[in-house]
Amino acid sequence: MSFALRRFPKTAALRRASAVPKQSTRLPSFRAYSTEGANAKPKSNNAALYGIAAAIAGGGAFYLFSGSDDASTVAKGAVQVAKAGVGFVPSKADYQKVYNRIAEIIDDAGEYDDGSYGPVLLRLAWHASGTYDKETGTGGSNYATMRFEPEALHGANNGLNLARGLMEKVKQEFSWISYGDLWTLGGVVAVQEMGGPKIPWRPGRIDGFAKDATPDGRLPDASQGSSHVRNIFYRMGFNDQEIVALVGAHALGRCHTSRSGYEGPWTFSPTTFTNDFYKLLFDETWVWKKWSGPKQLEDKKTKSLMMLPTDYVMVSDKSFKKYAKAYAEDNDLFFKDFSAAFSRLLELGVPTAQFTSSAPWEMGNADEQK
Numbered sequence: 001m002s003f004a005l006r007r008f009p010k011t012a013a014l015r016r017a018s019a020v021p022k023q024s025t026r027l028p029s030f031r032a033y034s035t036e037g038a039n040a041k042p043k044s045n046n047a048a049l050y051g052i053a054a055a056i057a058g059g060g061a062f063y064l065f066s067g068s069d070d071a072s073t074v075a076k077g078a079v080q081v082a083k084a085g086v087g088f089v090p091s092k093a094d095y096q097k098v099y100n101r102i103a104e105i106i107d108d109a110g111e112y113d114d115g116s117y118g119p120v121l122l123r124l125a126w127h128a129s130g131t132y133d134k135e136t137g138t139g140g141s142n143y144a145t146m147r148f149e150p151e152a153l154h155g156a157n158n159g160l161n162l163a164r165g166l167m168e169k170v171k172q173e174f175s176w177i178s179y180g181d182l183w184t185l186g187g188v189v190a191v192q193e194m195g196g197p198k199i200p201w202r203p204g205r206i207d208g209f210a211k212d213a214t215p216d217g218r219l220p221d222a223s224q225g226s227s228h229v230r231n232i233f234y235r236m237g238f239n240d241q242e243i244v245a246l247v248g249a250h251a252l253g254r255c256h257t258s259r260s261g262y263e264g265p266w267t268f269s270p271t272t273f274t275n276d277f278y279k280l281l282f283d284e285t286w287v288w289k290k291w292s293g294p295k296q297l298e299d300k301k302t303k304s305l306m307m308l309p310t311d312y313v314m315v316s317d318k319s320f321k322k323y324a325k326a327y328a329e330d331n332d333l334f335f336k337d338f339s340a341a342f343s344r345l346l347e348l349g350v351p352t353a354q355f356t357s358s359a360p361w362e363m364g365n366a367d368e369q370k
Contacts, residue, residue, distance in 0.1 A: 090176060092361055095185065095203060098174050099363045102189040105166055116271045117166060118190035119253030124163035125187025125346060126249070127156060128180070131214040132348035134237045139218060140349020143208025144179035156219040159259035180205025184346040185363075191342070192365045194252060196273030197335035200343040200360030205350055222262065222308040223294060226317040229310055236348060238341065244314055244323035245337040246345065251277040255306065261294045264306035275335075278328035280305065281315050 102121070109117045128146050131139035145151050146160065167182050174182075181203045188199040220232045233243045251274050255262035267276040285300040286307055297307040314324040327334035343360060 088176070090203070090356075092357075094174075095177075095181075095361075096363060098170060098177055098182070099185060099189055100366075100369070101170050101173060102167075102186050103193050103366055105170065106190060106193055113254065114265075114271045116194070117163075118194050118271065120160070120163045121166065121186040122190040122249065122252065124160050124167070125184050125190070127160060127219055128183045129345050129348055130220075130232075130236065131218040132236045133214075133218065134235065137349070138212075139214040141180045141184050141346060142205050142350045142354070143212040144183060144205065145208055145210070145213040146183075147179060147207075148210040148213045150216070151213040154216045154219070156216075156221075159256065177203075178205050178207050180207065180350075187342070187346065188363060190252075191249075191273055192363070194271055194273045197339040198362045198365075199339055199346075200362060201346060202355050202357040202360045204355035204357075206354065220310055222260065222310050224310060226313040226320065229313060236345070238345075240319045241323050241337065242341040242344075244320050244327065245334065245341045247311065247314060248275065248277050248327060248334055248338055249273075249342070250311060251275065255296075255308075257293060262296050262306065262308060263293060264296075264298070264304070266305060266307065266311070268305070275327050275331040277311075278314070278324050278334070281307065281311070281324060282328050286312065 106116055106118045106121065109115055113119070124146075125141075128144060129141040131145075131151075133139050146157060146164070151157065152161070152164075163186075164183075167179075167186055170186075171177065171179065171182055177185075184205065185201060185203075188201045191197065191199050218232070218235075221228060229243060230240075233246070238246070250266045251272070252267075252270055254265035254270055257263045267274070267280060269276065280299070284305070286297040287300050289296050289298040289303075289306070295309060297309075297312055299305040314320045327337070347355075
């Protein structure tokens, strides 16, 4: 979310929590893939791919010159016809290969932040989806409009050029996947590979044009209070319970003064998906940080953790607080509710008819593919 989404853990090894004391609880993960491997290209040759590209371009031309009001229908038809024409229609197994490649990239972060690209990929998926407006039917992940300016330069998207660059490497290997599908799948990989719940997901998003980009101001402003939080999430169609569940993603990652202006991680294990965000809200004493940056809170005991003003409303607002308390006490409940809310977030703005599967899939994580 625009609350500055976090960084997540490599599941194969303990992640450093920078200067923050870290917990010793890490979930083991071993990379193992099918016989074709994570880097296997789709079963198609260059001529086939060029055919797909030409057909897609043709579909776009038809839209531009026919005066059709439904660009998504035209584009989807062009893509599907083109793929079928060259004998390649991506299956779940093909998307699993993309998942596996993203998982490799997440674990290849070196000294970046806490040793994982997971949090920044989750943030990309969140920000690409969280622009949806139910009243106008605009925004959401369908057109992947963060590829274009000025949306790419919106303050809430500061720093996400890194995530888009990482995903571009995957796009080069699997040119048939749309950016919207790629970015949202990246968010699924991040959550699942950092020890979080399964996130139901399915493909079908198409790539739009610069004219489809959304205006600034649709993502949360971390300096605001509960009324702002509700305005942002109600606009997308979420209720209070779903809002609190989604904010729990702040168990992961950290803020950066060079991006959001804020600084620090929310938890002691910023690369492991848990309900620690809620636990810490209730268990720690939070005080306003004395510094030259924007208004944020820090834990009184260690002064190594932070909370944003929009985080703290999870315990200061009566309605939000009851859900936050429930999640602090029950990790399984949090996982269940987060999975449902995040899966729905990733599908906002995508016409049901576009999805290539009638029901979302559960993609296998690395441990399941051993």
